[in-house]
Every structure is written in structure tokens, then in C-alpha cells.
Amino acid sequence: MTDTTAEHLDLNDPLAHFRERFLMPQFEGRDAIYLTGNSLGLQPKTARQYINEELEDWATLGVEGHLHARHPWLPYHEFVTEPLARLVGAAPIEVVAMNSLTTNLHLLMTSFYRPSGKRKKIVIEKGAFPSDQYAVASQIAWHMGISPASPDALDHLIELSPRDGVSILRTDDIIETIEKNADEIALILLGGVNYYTGQAFDIRPITAAGHRAGAIVGLDLAHAAGNLKLTLHDDDVDFAAWCSYKYLNAGPGGIAGIFVHERHAHSFEIPRFAGWWGHDKAIRFQMGPNFVPLAGAEGWQLSNPPIFQLAALRASLEIFDEAGMPALRDRSVRLTTYMKQLLDEIDTDRIEIITPDDPEQRGCQLSIRVKNADRSLFNTISERGVIADWREPDVIRIAPVPLYNSFTDISRFARILRAALII
Numbered sequence: 553m554t555d556t557t558a559e560h561l562d563l564n565d566p567l568a569h570f571r572e573r574f575l576m577p578q579f580e581g582r583d584a585i586y587l588t589g590n591s592l593g594l595q596p597k598t599a600r601q602y603i604n605e606e607l608e609d610w611a612t613l614g615v616e617g618h619l620h621a622r623h624p625w626l627p628y629h630e631f632v633t634e635p636l637a638r639l640v641g642a643a644p645i646e647v648v649a650m651n652s653l654t655t656n657l658h659l660l661m662t663s664f665y666r667p668s669g670k671r672k673k674i675v676i677e678k679g680a681f682p683s684d685q686y687a688v689a690s691q692i693a694w695h696m697g698i699s700p701a702s703p704d705a706l707d708h709l710i711e712l713s714p715r716d717g718v719s720i721l722r723t724d725d726i727i728e729t730i731e732k733n734a735d736e737i738a739l740i741l742l743g744g745v746n747y748y749t750g751q752a753f754d755i756r757p758i759t760a761a762g763h764r765a766g767a768i769v770g771l772d773l774a775h776a777a778g779n780l781k782l783t784l785h786d787d788d789v790d791f792a793a794w795c796s797y798k799y800l801n802a803g804p805g806g807i808a809g810i811f812v813h814e815r816h817a818h819s820f821e822i823p824r825f826a827g828w829w830g831h832d833k834a835i836r837f838q839m840g841p842n843f844v845p846l847a848g849a850e851g852w853q854l855s856n857p858p859i860f861q862l863a864a865l866r867a868s869l870e871i872f873d874e875a876g877m878p879a880l881r882d883r884s885v886r887l888t889t890y891m892k893q894l895l896d897e898i899d900t901d902r903i904e905i906i907t908p909d910d911p912e913q914r915g916c917q918l919s920i921r922v923k924n925a926d927r928s929l930f931n932t933i934s935e936r937g938v939i940a941d942w943r944e945p946d947v948i949r950i951a952p953v954p955l956y957n958s959f960t961d962i963s964r965f966a967r968i969l970r971a972a973l974i975i
């Protein structure tokens with residue numbers, strides 16, 4: 553395929569104009585080929601304006617901004633609640649923006665990992681993102697009174713591994729592991745999309761299997777929020793957490809989000825770590841001594857939130873709302889299918905795509921395994937204007953993001969990769 557095809561696809565694409573809403577990094581006087589929105593999403597042009605408004609209101613109003621800013625700070629987190637709920641397929645009471653991802657995983661495990669009797673284990677993917685592995689192991693150690701330095705915590709971990717010779721987990725294997733260990737599993741904590749392979753897990757049947765086993769099911773949606781069309785409420789997931797600097801374009805270290813299923817909204821007996829922002833709003837400023845949690849996800853908040861970060865997230869979520877996740881996901885499938893097609897056409901045995909072929913089993917990312925872990929290929933494409941990422945030991949991750957990547961980006965990338973491989 554040629555660039556003419558890509559240009560034609562771009563011209564006939566009803567969502568192509570959303571690219572104009574973002575600031576694109578430059579390389580040698582033109583747009584870089586930015587394929588790493590799975591690591592850090594691009595800046596919406598409105599983010600600067602929204603943050604500036606808060607700086608101005610702070611300058612002119614001081615503390616009065618809590619009530620009288622154009623977007624008052626006291627309820628500011630509520631401005632992103634409904635867009636977040638739409639994004640992950642939740643009711644507004646089930647979501648809130650707060651803290652950062654690993655912090656939220658800990659807060660949610662404090663509430664939802666409650667080992668007792670024989671039921672103590674946590675199921676995760678082998679090779680889960682390191683922060684998740686550390687969080688899970690330290691939660692086990694903390695709950696069991698084991699030293700965090702001791703390897704004994706790992707005895708309470710069940711790691712899901714692919715079959716020999718493949719990179720991808722099979723849903724029936726995951727369910728079989730859950731069923732085999734049913735009476736020992738306290739919590740299943742899976743990624744929505746695995747950060748390394750790009751595999752999207754089959755959330756509904758896995759959640760159902762977890763519940764049949766009597767376990768709680770939580771998700772890390774770092775690579776799924778803003779990437780897949782999620783239906784967390786209907787899938788009956790107990791809790792989920794995600795960061796917002798990847799597909800959600802809220803900027804480096806941006807404020808994260810959580811989901812807690814509505815059936816836990818009024819379960820005030822669940823253990824939790826409390827702070828004043830999770831306290832009943834109507835009586836928060838009476839400063840009473842006893843914690844009265846808000847119903848739903850808001851009741852897990854600790855602190856008054858960072859307004860500048862929320863402003864950036866608001867800018868991005870407005871664009872998601874305009875485009876709509878179903879339309880974005882359709883476009884995403886078309887972009888990634890096109891990418892896969894162009895990569896398959898390259899006649900080489902130096903690379904192999906480890907992400908599932910079936911669009912239902914992946915998001916936008918493709919993971920390219922480079923034979924012999926030859927990083928020089930990645931270095932070469934980087935020198936030619938591709939911004940992607942290299943994950944040890946041997947993978948280049950590329951993510952055509954439906955909000956701002958084009959078919960032309962993809963064909964330029966494929967051309968550069970082909971040239972680098974053939975030399």
C-alpha cells in the first residue's frame with residue numbers, strides 16, 4: 553500500500569479532524585510520528601487555557617475561588633464525574649477522579665482484599681506491570697504480617713502464565729485456574745489490557761468466574777481506559793483503577809480515577825482508609841470528629857484534589873465526549889487493522905507481532921517482538937522521527953491512538969520500519 557491509500561483513508565475519515573485539537577510533537581519541521589499515546593497522551597490545546605483559568609481565578613480570588621471561581625474548586629472533581637462514567641460504562645456514583653493509580657490500587661485493596669481462613673490468594677497476570685506486582689506483594693505482606701522483604705508473600709500469589717511458546721493468555725485457561733483454586737482466591741486483579749503484549753482480557757466471563765469462585769474482581773485499566781469501550785457496571789466488576797496520562801491525555805502524573813460497583817456504594821462496613829474529602833459533603837465543614845463516608849466511589853477520596861490536574865483532565869474528557877467512545881473504538885480498530893496489514897506485508901523474519909490478531913482481543917496497541925532483542929532497530933526508527941517505546945527485553949510498542957493518529961502516520965511508520973529492517 554502507498555501513501556495515496558493512507559491519504560485517501562484520512563480524507564474520508566469522519567473523526568480525522570480531532571487531531572487538530574492536540575499539540576503534536578515536531579521532528580525536522582513536520583509532525584513526528586507519535587505512536588506512544590499508550591505511555592503519555594498528547595496535550596489537548598484547551599488544557600493550557602483551562603489551567604490558566606484556574607491560575608487567574610486563584611490570583612484574583614484567593615481562597616474565595618473554592619466557591620466563586622468560574623469552575624468552583626469545592627465541587628471541581630464533580631465536573632469530570634459524568635464524562636468518566638460514560639468513558640468506562642459506569643453510573644456516576646461508581647466513579648471519581650482522585651490520587652494516582654498505584655495509590656488508588658492500594659486504597660482499593662485495603663477495602664477489597666480481605667484474606668481470611670483458606671481464602672487468602674491474589675490472582676494476577678505473570679509479568680503484570682511492575683508497580684502492580686509490587687503493590688500486590690506488599691498488600692499480601694501487610695495483611696499477613698509478613699516482612700515486605702520476605703519472599704513468603706509470593707506463596708499467596710497465583711500468577712497466570714500463557715501456554716508454552718505463546719505470549720497470550722487464553723480466557724478458558726484463566727477461568728480454569730480460577731475454578732481450580734476457587735476456595736483459596738480472595739482477589740483477582742487483572743489488567744484490562746496487558747501493557748506489554750497489548751492483549752485485552754475478556755472482562756465479563758472472567759469476572760463471572762471470579763464471582764462464582766467467591767472472589768472479588770478488580771481491574772487495572774491503565775491501558776484500557778480511553779482505549780476500549782468499557783462496560784464496567786454491566787460486567788459486574790467490583791472495582792477498577794486507571795491513570796489518566798496515557799490514553800486520557802491529562803498530562804504527566806495526571807490525576808487518576810477509580811470505579812467501585814454500585815452494589816458496594818452503601819457498604820459502609822467495608823474497611824477503608826478515610827480522609828475528609830470522602831466525608832459527607834453536607835456536613836464536611838462542621839469538622840465533626842466522626843467519619844461519615846459519602847455513598848459510592850466519592851467515599852474513597854482522601855484529600856481535596858489538585859485543581860490544575862483536574863483542569864487538564866476536563867479538557868481531554870470534553871473531547872472524548874464530543875467524539876464518543878463507540879466511534880473512537882471503531883476508528884481505532886480500522887487504524888490498528890491497517891497498521892497490522894502494513895506490518896504483515898514487510899518481508900522479514902526479524903520481527904513478530906505478539907498482540908492478538910483478533911481486534912476483539914486487543915486495543916489500539918501492537919507489540920512488535922524483535923528477534924534477538926536487537927535494540928538497534930528501535931534506535932534507527934527513533935532517529936527517523938518515530939516516537940514509540942522499547943520495553944525490555946525485546947518489544948517495540950506502537951499505539952495508533954484514534955483521537956489524534958492518522959492513517960498517514962501509520963503508513964509513514966511502516967515505510968520507516970521496512971527501510972530499517974531491509975538495510
Ligand SMILES: *Cc1c(COP(=O)(O)O)cnc(C)c1O
Nearest residue numbers: 652653654681683747772774795
Ligand atoms: C502505567 C501503569 C502504571 C503506573 O502507575 P502510576 O501509579 O500511575 O505511576 C501502573 N500499572 C499499570 C498496569 C500501568 O500501565
